[in-house]
Amino acid sequence: MIRSFRALLIRDLKLAARVGGSGMMGLIFFLTIVTLMPFALGPDLNLLSRIGPAILWIAALLATLIGLDRLFQADQEDGSLDLLRLAPVPMEVVVLAKVAAHWLVTGLPLAIAAPFLGLLVALTPDAMLAMVVTLLVGTPALTFIGAIGAALTASLRRGGLILAILVLPFMIPTLIFGVSAANAALGGTVPFATPFLILVALSLIAAVVGTVGAAAALRSGES
Numbered sequence: 001m002i003r004s005f006r007a008l009l010i011r012d013l014k015l016a017a018r019v020g021g022s023g024m025m026g027l028i029f030f031l032t033i034v035t036l037m038p039f040a041l042g043p044d045l046n047l048l049s050r051i052g053p054a055i056l057w058i059a060a061l062l063a064t065l066i067g068l069d070r071l072f073q074a075d076q077e078d079g080s081l082d083l084l085r086l087a088p089v090p091m092e093v094v095v096l097a098k099v100a101a102h103w104l105v106t107g108l109p110l111a112i113a114a115p116f117l118g119l120l121v122a123l124t125p126d127a128m129l130a131m132v133v134t135l136l137v138g139t140p141a142l143t144f145i146g147a148i149g150a151a152l153t154a155s156l157r158r159g160g161l162i163l164a165i166l167v168l169p170f171m172i173p174t175l176i177f178g179v180s181a182a183n184a185a186l187g188g189t190v191p192f193a194t195p196f197l198i199l200v201a202l203s204l205i206a207a208v209v210g211t212v213g214a215a216a217a218l219r220s221g222e223s
Contacts, residue, residue, distance in 0.1 A: 001089070001090070001093055004089045005093050006097075008089075008093070008098065008101075009097045009100055009101050012097065012101035012102070013101050013104065013105070016101065016102075023067070023105035023106050023109060025066050025067065026063040026109070026110065027063070027110065029059075029063045029066055030059045030060060030063040030110055030113065030117070031117065033058070033059035033062065033063075034055060034056060034059050034117040034121065035117075035120060037055045037120075037121065038121065045122040048121045048122040049121065049122040049123060049127070051121075052118060052121030052122060052123045052127065053127065053130070053131060053134075053178075053182035053183055053186075054179045055121055056114055056117065056118065056121070056131055056135075056182075057134075057175055057179045058175065060107075060114075060135055060139060060142075061142060061171055061174075063110060064110070064142045064143060064146065065163070065164055065168075066106070067102070067106060068102070068143075068146040068147075068149070068163060068167075069150060069153060069163045070150075071098060071099070071102055071146070071147060071150035071151075071154075072098070072150050072214075072218065073150070073153070076154045076155060081154070081218070085218070085219070091215035091218055091219055092211050092212065092215045094215070094218075095147060095210075095211050095214045095218070096211050098147075099143055099144055099147045099211070099214075102143055102147075103140055106143070107140060107142070107143055108136075110135060110139060111131075111135035111139060112132075114128065114131040114132050114135055115128040115129075115131070118131055124186070126185055126186070127182065127185060127186050130182045130185030130186075130192070131182050133181075133196075134178045134181045134182050134196065134199060135178070137196070137200055138177075138178040138202070140203045140206070141171075141174045141202050141203040141206035141207075142171055142206075143210075144203075144207050144209070144211065145167050145170050145171055145206050145210055146163070146167050146171075146210075147211075147213075147214040148166075148209075148210055148213040148217065149162075149164075149166040150163060151213070151214035151215075151217035151218050152166065153166075154217075154218065173202060174199065174202050174203075174206070177195045177196075177198045177199045178195075178199055180195035181199055184196075
């Protein structure tokens with residue numbers, strides 16, 4: 001089972017490197033939103049530094065949605081998903097491998113780029129470090145939640161909008177505690193560990209629920 005997971009993970013990473021698209025588009029979208037916000041809000045550095053974590057988290061959430069509709073749809077269209085259903089590998093392992101590959105291509109670059117984009121919203125070094133940590137911990141939750149919507153809309157040709165409508169409400173708690181943890185690192189009445197541990201718990205819960213739910217949705221689409 002571990003070998004199957006590794007093979008599927010490497011396959012999806014190679015396909016992402018060969019085809020490209022979602023990872024780079026997500027990063028460009030992330031950059032665009034964070035770049036436009038200072039122009040919209042004006043040159044008030046104090047204001048930008050206060051709402052900077054919220055800007056970065058909202059941009060990361062929206063950037064994560066890019067390419068999620070193709071998570072299972074491409075395999076559905078070329079018949080690979082049917083072969084994976086017939087393979088002696090649990091569908092949960094398939095989902096876990098594909099979600100992990102998608103996060104490595106989209107979520108991880110967003111977390112790495114956060115300190116550089118934090119300069120645009122006047123974040124301090126401590127705040128930049130907090131953004132990296134919270135995005136590394138929180139973006140997997142966004143991807144696993146999105147995987148359920150991607151599995152439900154895999155058979156739809158234009159399921160991107162439906163996917164966003166389905167999963168965005170369930171991503172709000174991750175957004176709230178991600179921003180809370182980043183703001184707590186800047187000081188305040190709430191210690192950093194409290195929202196951060198809740199964010200970790202949300203990611204762990206999303207990993208279990210997202211894997212099982214997406215696998216069940218893909219099995220139901222077999223008929």
